[in-house]
Amino acid sequence: MKKLLTRMSPLAPDDSGACSVLYELGGITVICDAGGCAGNVCGFDEPRWFTKRSALFSAGLRDMDAILGRDDMLVKKLKAVCEQVSGEFTAIIGTPVPAVIATDMHALERMSEKQTGMPCIAIDTDGTSFYDKGEEKAYLRIFGTFTEEEHQPDPHKLGIIGATPLDLGIITADALRIAARKEQFTEIVTFGMDSDINEIRKAATCAEILCISPAAVPAAKLLKKKFGTPYTVGFPLIPQSIVRQAADLRAERALIIHQQFAANAVRDALPETDSVTVASWFTMLPDYMQESDFHIRDEEMLIQEAEKYDLIIADSVLKRVLRNYKGKWIDYPHFAVSGKLVSEDFYADT
Amino acid sequence: MNKAYFITAENLANAGFSALPDELQSAKHMIYSSPATLDFNSPGARGFGVKRAGLAIPESVMLLIAPGCCGRNTALLNEIGYHEKFFYLLLDDTDIVTGRYLKKIPQACAEILAELDYTPSAVMLCVTCVDALLGTDMERVCRSCKAETGVPAVPAYMYALTREKRIPPMGLARKSIYSLLKPQKRSSRECNILGYFSHLEDQCEIYSLLEQAGIRKVREIARCQTFAEYEEMSRANFNLVLNAEARYAAQDLQARLGIPFIELTRMYRIDKIRNQYRLLAQAIGAEFNQSSFYHSTKDLIESFRSEFGDLTFAIGESLNADSFELALALTEYGFHVAEIYGTVGERNFIYIKKLAQISPETRIYSNLSPTMMHYEQDIQIDAVIGGDAKYYHKDLPGIHFNDDIQPFGYSGVCALFTQLADAIRTFRN
Numbered sequence: 001m002k003k004l005l006t007r008m009s010p011l012a013p014d015d016s017g018a019c020s021v022l023y024e025l026g027g028i029t030v031i032c033d034a035g036g037c038a039g040n041v042c043g044f045d046e047p048r049w050f051t052k053r054s055a056l057f058s059a060g061l062r063d064m065d066a067i068l069g070r071d072d073m074l075v076k077k078l079k080a081v082c083e084q085v086s087g088e089f090t091a092i093i094g095t096p097v098p099a100v101i102a103t104d105m106h107a108l109e110r111m112s113e114k115q116t117g118m119p120c121i122a123i124d125t126d127g128t129s130f131y132d133k134g135e136e137k138a139y140l141r142i143f144g145t146f147t148e149e150e151h152q153p154d155p156h157k158l159g160i161i162g163a164t165p166l167d168l169g170i171i172t173a174d175a176l177r178i179a180a181r182k183e184q185f186t187e188i189v190t191f192g193m194d195s196d197i198n199e200i201r202k203a204a205t206c207a208e209i210l211c212i213s214p215a216a217v218p219a220a221k222l223l224k225k226k227f228g229t230p231y232t233v234g235f236p237l238i239p240q241s242i243v244r245q246a247a248d249l250r251a252e253r254a255l256i257i258h259q260q261f262a263a264n265a266v267r268d269a270l271p272e273t274d275s276v277t278v279a280s281w282f283t284m285l286p287d288y289m290q291e292s293d294f295h296i297r298d299e300e301m302l303i304q305e306a307e308k309y310d311l312i313i314a315d316s317v318l319k320r321v322l323r324n325y326k327g328k329w330i331d332y333p334h335f336a337v338s339g340k341l342v343s344e345d346f347y348a349d350t
Numbered sequence: 351m352n353k354a355y356f357i358t359a360e361n362l363a364n365a366g367f368s369a370l371p372d373e374l375q376s377a378k379h380m381i382y383s384s385p386a387t388l389d390f391n392s393p394g395a396r397g398f399g400v401k402r403a404g405l406a407i408p409e410s411v412m413l414l415i416a417p418g419c420c421g422r423n424t425a426l427l428n429e430i431g432y433h434e435k436f437f438y439l440l441l442d443d444t445d446i447v448t449g450r451y452l453k454k455i456p457q458a459c460a461e462i463l464a465e466l467d468y469t470p471s472a473v474m475l476c477v478t479c480v481d482a483l484l485g486t487d488m489e490r491v492c493r494s495c496k497a498e499t500g501v502p503a504v505p506a507y508m509y510a511l512t513r514e515k516r517i518p519p520m521g522l523a524r525k526s527i528y529s530l531l532k533p534q535k536r537s538s539r540e541c542n543i544l545g546y547f548s549h550l551e552d553q554c555e556i557y558s559l560l561e562q563a564g565i566r567k568v569r570e571i572a573r574c575q576t577f578a579e580y581e582e583m584s585r586a587n588f589n590l591v592l593n594a595e596a597r598y599a600a601q602d603l604q605a606r607l608g609i610p611f612i613e614l615t616r617m618y619r620i621d622k623i624r625n626q627y628r629l630l631a632q633a634i635g636a637e638f639n640q641s642s643f644y645h646s647t648k649d650l651i652e653s654f655r656s657e658f659g660d661l662t663f664a665i666g667e668s669l670n671a672d673s674f675e676l677a678l679a680l681t682e683y684g685f686h687v688a689e690i691y692g693t694v695g696e697r698n699f700i701y702i703k704k705l706a707q708i709s710p711e712t713r714i715y716s717n718l719s720p721t722m723m724h725y726e727q728d729i730q731i732d733a734v735i736g737g738d739a740k741y742y743h744k745d746l747p748g749i750h751f752n753d754d755i756q757p758f759g760y761s762g763v764c765a766l767f768t769q770l771a772d773a774i775r776t777f778r779n
Contacts, residue, residue: 001457001461003441004439005440010438013418013422015419034479035387039388041383055720056383060381080372080378096416097511100446100483127420339423
């Protein structure tokens, strides 16, 4: 049956993705839920929760709030929290509860701005899509709302969109900045990771944007349209240990499962790329797919497809799905799949 | 405001429960995801939420019917051996709008059974806020599933939206896990302990006290290895309810199976423990010889105090105790309690009133308040109790005291002071 998971746990949802993008920007983020969704974000999908402080709260909705559509109560609580905690903006993240009762998120946005005097972005996630959709929506909203036009591009500055723990499995972007360094760029900003809303405001100062996940591309297109900033796609954090292991195994047909750009980067680093297929549970942009690449629809499809390969490079939690798979396996952790961070030296020699 | 909100016990007691400050009322503010909130909202590796609790029925499996976000953190439970027991039917936007997924649930149950190499005792159908709002008739869905598969289906309501209702989700979960018990001949020498999803500490004196009263078999759901053992719970002459959230389940068992119940409270004041056991003995027409337990516990407390002095504690709520009752107990034993991170309710306000008389300056914080993100220690604290208190005071000695295995009675008090002594000695060395 489609959408029945019998062997694996659900993947990171869209509300987690949106929160991940906003986490370090210095806003006051409210998850519009009863408590469980915020618990899932802070207790599982946001590994920075216990190391980097962020004003991320649950709206604490109760059944009568939802049934009676008491948006005014939510805004009142948001105003109260703005008096207790400092923030540059407010954000409201959708969950299944506002989705079921068809909350007008734009109206919430306007009401909140009026009450708090701060800009507000409401993101209409509903917990049914994957994290990349939430990231995409959040990037579009923040770059669409906060970027300032008065800045001039700095030819030595590179902006990276798409850096979140859900994609990278790390909670600081040092390794990413080192890996992305090129002669031309002496300043690298990783939007949303180790950087705040001011960098978003000054996004026009970037000479180029690097998208490290498909979720980043719509925002990069937006910046191109707004400021003429060119963008490229890629994933500089290539785990060389995986590349070495894969090269040693000399597989006839290999399958790499990750987010599309991370998987593509590993494929490109392998000596034989023709026999390597990339697949993902998440968005696969056609422009960056090879003929054999595919989107994984469900467990059943993965089980059937996996039989065609003698090497799989994927998060080892997927072994539960492929319990009868007889080929070789190289672990390529993906936090949005397993919730596991990578070790400190995972990206050491990228 | 850039300070965590608190109110002293004295001021709170004087104001009264009806004038609880907004900061202590979760419905009046946004919710901060403190470690205690996470234990409550995101029950994963520690503790029991609806998902883990629902699987307390031996040999059962669970189908979570929800958007992906509701089941995401269940991955934490996989790490403690639950990965073979959880299945998920993920809902999309159209499912939610049309309710079409309800018709797929029996088929999903059938596919799960085909996946397993054994027949489970029950399929727990866990539903979330979506079904709370849609008003899904889960009893009917369960009947359809049983008709399709022949295996009982039981609802597990993970309705966070109804957390402050008369019967909260964990109350309903407790009712669900005993709902498969059927009437049978009862034995006057058998009883059940209800309230927790794990069993009590093996050394808990309640077992030997009940034995003194002629009870030969004490059953707890967590000690039932098989469904057959679980079914024997309906032989009990009476149920002992050790957690008020199990009252609804006990009432249901009384109505369905005719098993009466007696409610006890977990406390850390040994005089109250002694009194409670005395009343229990009266209720079941027996006599308990509890003096050895009482005196050895008292001696242990005195020896702790003579070794470590009049320590000042901070107490959280991620622990196997009522934070305020524990604070009162420690204060009565001659220690000090500087801070409590807890949730004030009608039931524990009585302890706050007593605490206000002997420790008026004790600060009461709400773990749920957004201001707790600014919490910083500015008062002397020597040791802490509770997972959340440990989070706020990483540099102080302390204990989590929130293991799955449940402390109770004198043995619970002994466990508390023994663990504290070990932690403080380790810290000092």
